Amino acid sequence: MSTDSPEAAVAPDGTGEQVFHADGTTLGQRLAARWRKYRFWIIGAAVFVLLSLLAFLLNDSGNRSIDALAINNPAPAGAQAAASVLENQGVDVTATKSLAETTNALAHNPYGSSTVLFYDPRNILSPQQVSELAAAVAENGAKLLAITPGPLTVKSLSPELSSAGTTAGIQQVAAQCDHPDAAAAGSISGGAPDPALDAGPAKGPLMLFKGAQTCFSPEAKAGTSSGGLLASNSAGDITALGYSGVVNNHNLAQAGNAALTFRLLGSKPNLLWYTSSVSDIPPAQNPPSMAELTPAWMFPAAAWLMLVAVVGVLWRGRRNGPLVAEPLPVIVKASETMAGRARLYQDARAVDTATRTLRHASLTRLARALRLGHAADPSAVVEAVAGASSRSSAQVHAILLGEAPTTEKDMLRIAADLAALEEEVARR
Structure with a gap:
């Protein structure tokens, strides 16, 4: 879920209820994101399956041979x-x-x-x-x-x-x-003469x-x-x-x-x-040693490559200067931090944690708007909000302190109710 300022639109039925759309919540958006992330492996797997299928079809069940004079070779050179x-x-x-x-x-x-x-x-x-x-x-x-x-x-x-x-x-x-x-x-x-034969x-x-x-x-x-x-x-x-x-x-x-x-x-x-x-072919009496299997050019080539690597390290190492110290702390925009946390919540599908964060932020802003202080009890904030709005205490309690949602749709509904409640208190 992204907590970037979502755009509110009027519902098509004309009721005026705000509808919020978050990033990557629809099936099409999720499929498009997964395609962008895994398209290399998907295309590679599809090509592998296609080549395997073609090889199986060309091999014709694997019972035919391509050897000359083979009894299961139907080609001109077979028997x-x-x-x-x-x-x-x-x-x-x-x-x-x-x-x-x-x-x-x-x-x-x-x-x-x-x-x-x-x-x-x-x-x-x-x-x-x-x-x-x-x-x-x-x-x-x-x-x-x-x-x-x-x-x-x-x-x-x-x-x-x-x-x-x-x-x-x-x-x-x-x-x-x-x-x-x-x-x-x-x-x-x-x-x-037959062109099929070399x-x-x-x-x-x-x-x-x-x-x-x-x-x-x-x-x-x-x-x-x-x-x-x-x-x-x-x-x-x-x-x-x-x-x-x-x-x-x-x-x-x-x-x-x-x-x-x-x-x-x-x-x-x-x-x-x-x-x-x-x-x-009869097997060898004594298995060959590693030195016998190694080509004669291997050791000179390895020595040459090692020398080139050492020269490259010295060449590049001399060009690098001292490390540059960066002043701390690093200043990051609040909007970037908010978007980063929102995407972490979205990837983890932490609907309850995200909703609890939204409700806590709304309680803090409402308490400040009603001059109750940052340490005010949540029940006192609920009663003050009910008095400053047209909603009952039960409705305000359900919005600010209700049960945690289980789906993203329920979370979006709670976010819309929180935004509407704060806006109503601000207009009083």
């Missing part, structure tokens, strides 16, 4: 189409994210019932880990298809396989070998391999003996494919890509779709 078709044909497709998870799944599946698709685009696995995967595949009578393995990786999978370099992108290349799956496919294609599906480089059986050689027509995009060992259980576009969603329907994919991956009832991840 959801191939995985869905294989599942519809009765193949149990399981995605694994680590070597330990893959070998554990192999051990739990029946002997000879599993195919492993191995995709390590970032070459996370070491040659020892690749050899461990190949040993687990051989031990469980499974088959393995490695998608674009590196030179060290393909050598660790089988000594019969080796890297033969790379080639540029292809449009379509024939099998030209006796491998049953490659012969059934006839040819594979890179498809038409390098385009028909662009390279594509990896070439040599093995006991080598198929899809782009340069076979030229009479060279270079490797092909597909190579297998003599047992046929380890196969390397040098072009991931054969399996992805964008190119699966091109030429014989689907036939080759489904024959290589759907020959057994269980398919483990293994994509390497950071879980395959």
Whole structure:
């Protein structure tokens, strides 16, 4: 409540009763004050909620992946189409994210019932880990298809396989070998360029391999003996494919890509779709110390910043003069003090305290106006005011010494009655 001199207005019903309006008493004024005070946090919270909602909608329930050749990625570079078709044909497709998870799944599946698709685009696995995967595949009578393995990786999978370099992108290349799956496919294609893929599906480089059986050689027509995009060992259980576009969603329907994919991956009832991840990185034997983790430039930079800070303190400290003494007591306007106390009462919603202050001030002014002295008893002031006005003693007592109000509306009514009573006594 503000005790600044409120403006009195005549009531609209024409009765002449004074109506007082205080600061911040209406709902609109309170809401406007809270908006000015908390608008930064309100706007920030609204922006956060909006961005979270957009992220949730764009993520589409959080069950889709953006990784290349992921079985739950419907984008052109994903492999959801191939995985869905294989599942519809009765193949149990399981995605694994680590070597330990893959070998554990192999051990739990029946002997000879599993195919492993191995995709390590970032070459996370070491040659020892690749050899461990190949040993687990051989031990469980499974088959393995490695998608674009590196030179060290393909050598660790089988000594019969080796890297033969790379080639540029292809449009379509024939099998030209006796491998049953490659012969059934006839040819594979890179498809038409797709702007959704960074390098385009028909662009390279594509990896070439040599093995006991080598198929899809782009340069076979030229009479060279270079490797092909597909190579297998003599047992046929380890196969390397040098072009991931054969399996992805964008190119699966091109030429014989689907036939080759489904024959290589759907020959057994269980398919483990293994994509390497950071879980395959072995932990360090000894945790690094703080000094090893700290960059080499940290200590020189810290020393330089400390020197700059000291120079800045000396520079600014020399410019500051002595403290200036201010004469006391400080004189403050009475209106400012009154307004400050009123706003404190308003913030604390101290209706009873504010009303008691108003009544005490009115009693003091009325006693002075009626020449009763500042120490006059309140009941004597009430009787003197009743005699000097047209009101009864009960009415004057209710205004000056009545019960404390519980709402701001009641307090404003009492303030109006006090002002009217003082004005009536002053006019006598």
